[in-house]
Amino acid sequence: MYIIYESDSGFTKRYAEAFAQKTGLECHSLYMARIKVKKHSDVIFFGRVMQNEIDGFKKARKKYNILALCPVGLRMPTNAVIEEIAEKNELNENLPKLFYLRGGFDPEQNQGLEKTLINLIISDLESKGEDLNAVDAQYLSDLQNGADYVNEENLAALLDWYENC
Ligand SMILES: Cc1cc2nc3c(=O)[nH]c(=O)nc-3n(C[C@H](O)[C@H](O)[C@H](O)COP(=O)(O)O)c2cc1C
Numbered sequence: 001m002y003i004i005y006e007s008d009s010g011f012t013k014r015y016a017e018a019f020a021q022k023t024g025l026e027c028h029s030l031y032m033a034r035i036k037v038k039k040h041s042d043v044i045f046f047g048r049v050m051q052n053e054i055d056g057f058k059k060a061r062k063k064y065n066i067l068a069l070c071p072v073g074l075r076m077p078t079n080a081v082i083e084e085i086a087e088k089n090e091l092n093e094n095l096p097k098l099f100y101l102r103g104g105f106d107p108e109q110n111q112g113l114e115k116t117l118i119n120l121i122i123s124d125l126e127s128k129g130e131d132l133n134a135v136d137a138q139y140l141s142d143l144q145n146g147a148d149y150v151n152e153e154n155l156a157a158l159l160d161w162y163e164n165c
Pocket residue numbers: 006007008009010011012013048049050051052053072073074075076102103104105106110114117118
């Protein structure tokens with residue numbers, strides 16, 4: 001089994017590397033996996049969430065046997081948030097096993113097209129005013145001010161699954 005990740009600002013990479021350290025599994029970025037990981041290998045995939053889509057997952061699922069999938073997003077880990085991600089990425093209930101992880105956001109690192117996208121998301125959330133629910137109010141605040149929720153304890157459920165699979 002291998003760990004493969006797709007990360008831009010590094011929060012997803014931190015989770016993937018922490019999990020590699022806990023398990024001794026080989027860990028590669030999706031880019032490096034092209035030469036390091038054979039087709040059809042069993043994989044735990046970590047990908048950052050963008051507009052509910054798990055970055056790199058579409059590509060990775062064509063090539064590898066993804067047994068566990070760890071989307072890393074900024075929003076709170078509520079059932080509704082996880083269901084939106086499952087739906088957007090066309091996941092069914094069995095495989096891969098889904099472990100949502102809360103990442104972080106650094107406004108300083110956010111540039112170019114993604115900065116434009118974030119500004120659109122921020123304007124959209126701001127326009128909802130009083131109608132914003134608790135999840136989106138926190139999301140808005142974290143996009144504006146930055147946040148870091150990466151915590152190795154969040155890997156406990158994944159580790160438990162791995163040790164029993
Ligand atoms: C353009 C853009 C869209 C995003 N969309 C979402 C989203 O739909 N849901 C969410 O929880 N986080 C979203 N985020 C936040 C990222 O998922 C979060 O910052 C993640 O930890 C980044 O991982 P990385 O540091 O590995 O790149 C978005 C970030 C960007 C830049």
